[in-house]
Amino acid sequence: EDQVTQSPEALRLQEGESSSLNCSYTVSGLRGLFWYRQDPGKGPEFLFTLYSAGEEKEKERLKATLTKKESFLHITAPKPEDSATYLCAANAGNNRKLIWGLGTSLAVNP
Amino acid sequence: EAEVAQSPRYKITEKSQAVAFWCDPISGHATLYWYRQILGQGPELLVQFQDESVVDDSQLPKDRFSAERLKGVDSTLKIQPAELGDSAMYLCASSLLTGLSYEQYFGPGTRLTVT
Numbered sequence: 001e002d003q004v005t006q007s008p009e010a011l012r013l014q015e016g017e018s019s020s021l022n023c024s025y026t027v028s029g030l031r032g033l034f035w036y037r038q039d040p041g042k043g044p045e046f047l048f049t050l051y052s053a054g055e056e057k058e059k060e061r062l063k064a065t066l067t068k069k070e071s072f073l074h075i076t077a078p079k080p081e082d083s084a085t086y087l088c089a090a091n092a093g094n095n096r097k098l099i100w101g102l103g104t105s106l107a108v109n110p
Numbered sequence: 111e112a113e114v115a116q117s118p119r120y121k122i123t124e125k126s127q128a129v130a131f132w133c134d135p136i137s138g139h140a141t142l143y144w145y146r147q148i149l150g151q152g153p154e155l156l157v158q159f160q161d162e163s164v165v166d167d168s169q170l171p172k173d174r175f176s177a178e179r180l181k182g183v184d185s186t187l188k189i190q191p192a193e194l195g196d197s198a199m200y201l202c203a204s205s206l207l208t209g210l211s212y213e214q215y216f217g218p219g220t221r222l223t224v225t
Contacts, residue, residue, distance in 0.1 A: 004152075034213065043114075043201050043216035044153070087152055091212075097166060098214065100152030 002027040004090050006101035013078055013108050021073040021104045027092035033071050034098065035064050036087040044087055047073075078108045112136040114217035116202050122223045128190035131220045135183070135204030141165075143214060144177055144187050145201040153201055159185060192224045 005024045013019055025033065032051055036044035048057045050066035057064050061082065063074045073086055085105045089098040115134040123129045135142050140161050145153035156175065158166040161182040170177065174193070179185040189196055199221050203214040 032212070036216075041199075041219075041221065043116075043203075043219045046213050046215055049213055089152070097155060097158065098153075100154075102150065102152055 002090070002092050002099050004088060004099050004101040006086075006088055006104050008104060009102070010105040011107070013075075013106070015079055015108055015110050016077045018074070018076045018078070020075070021086055021106070023071040023073070023088035023101055024069060025071070025088075025090045025099075026069075027090045027099060029092055030090060031093070032091040033066055034089045034091070035071070035073055036089070038085045038087055038103070040085075047086075075106070078106075080108045080110050082106065083108045114202055114204055114215055116217035116220055118220055119218060120221045120223075122225065123192050124225055125194055126191040128188065129192050129222065130189075131187045131200050131202075131222075133185045133187070133202030133217060135185075135202070136215055139204035139206055139215075140182070141205045141212070142179060142185050143203040143205075144185070145203065147199045147201055147219075149199075156187070189222075192222075194224050197222055197224045 003026050007022045032049050034049050035047040038044045048064040053068045055066050061076050065072045085103040087103045089100045117132050142159040144156045147153045156170045157177045159179045162179050177187045199219045201216050201219045203216045205212045205214045
């Protein structure tokens with residue numbers, strides 16, 4: 001069965017303390033791995049799409065990487081405004097249906 | 111910057127009443143999705159449209175939920191009658207149908223509370 005698992009469930013960092021969020025996936029024929037940011041009470045905001053192992057993408061303090069089994073979202077020198085839930089999702093079929101993880105809730109303390 | 115529009119943002123309704131949500135996707139996006147999200151969980155796909163046609167409604171509780179996209183642009187999701195367990199965030203998303211670029215862009219959501 002296709003599945004996406006995110007860890008940790010929650011992470012608390014001090015401002016400037018770099019860390020990584022993990023997204024493990026077991027899907028047949030990955031066609032894209034997506035990262036989203038979601039603030040409380042709002043819809044998910046698209047961050048990155050990764051298509052093949054070895055691919056990396058960056059945006060400000062965030063960098064997403066992909067291997068054949070997992071993806072990492074690296075956060076460098078985070079700021080309080082990076083506090084949010086980070087969701088990953090995998091697409092493994094022709095109908096573009098996404099399989100979602102439960103998210104990692106990140107809190108960055110000033 | 112183009113955005114997905116949803117209304118209302120918040121809805122409180124009593125059990126057994128009817129409720130409807132509206133979504134206007136990003137212009138030119140042929141694919142439209144309705145999701146339900148419970149706090150602490152990822153979004154759950156309810157229905158997916160390609161233009162005006164339903165592609166996937168396997169998780170839509172069809173005894174009480176209905177969705178339409180009559181002209182292939184905006185869409186309405188209806189619940190009748192609402193039940194207490196329907197309290198959740200209802201999200202609309204849209205995507206292009208070209209090549210590998212099918213990122214889904216989400217609207218702000220409608221927070222439904224059923225009392």
